[in-house]
Amino acid sequence: MNNVHILSHVLIDHKMAKLRSVNTGTKEFRELIDELSTIVAYEGLADIPTTTINVTTPLEVVEQNVIKENSIALVPILRAGLGMVNGVLNLLPTAKVGHIGMCRNEETLLPESYYNKLPAGIESMIAIVLDPMLATGGSAIAAIQALKDAGVVNIKMMNILAAPVGIEAVAKAHPDVQIYVVKVDRCLDENGYILPGLGDAGDRIYGTK
Ligand code: PRP
């Protein structure tokens, strides 16, 4: 799968150990999601389009590549995806942010859409779908389809933790989307939870359970 990029770094392993732990509380969990989101964004943004400007240093004028204005939209999948937004904005403070609300039905495991608000002009931007968890892939596939239906042609996705089955499903459904994943786990359990995983990301970010 040429469109799947899985990160590997000793710092990632260190942070993942804390993120997974049942003893990590809401504040630290949120901070870790923030840090890992910055790391995955650093990797995933390496090839975004640039334009060249002249910069005057104290000594001379130099040509320098900079990111094009209004070229990136972050699209978190509510609610857990919101937890990744600030970590990416650390690197790209002027990015627009759209929101797609998806909730996985606990019985069918199918995504149910409940909200969609995208920035004006998103069809000419690179849209970056954010969701810490990629389990069956249903939510990601539906969110990416919603972006395509809105006319977006250049889409990336960034996740913290994924199951192999979910990565395969998204890569097959949307082979044109570049997927950046911090860590891939073993499998899903009978309730669609990633194993060994970290539990319910939304509940851990917002302290709702
Ligand atoms: C979680 C997660 C993903 C989805 C992944 O959201 O944040 O959006 O499940 O599962 P899938 O790959 O099988 O679709 P959830 O539906 O629990 O909603 P929440 O973010 O509001 O907690």
Ligand code: URA
């Ligand atoms: N959503 C989560 O938050 N965690 C999982 O393990 C699977 C889906």
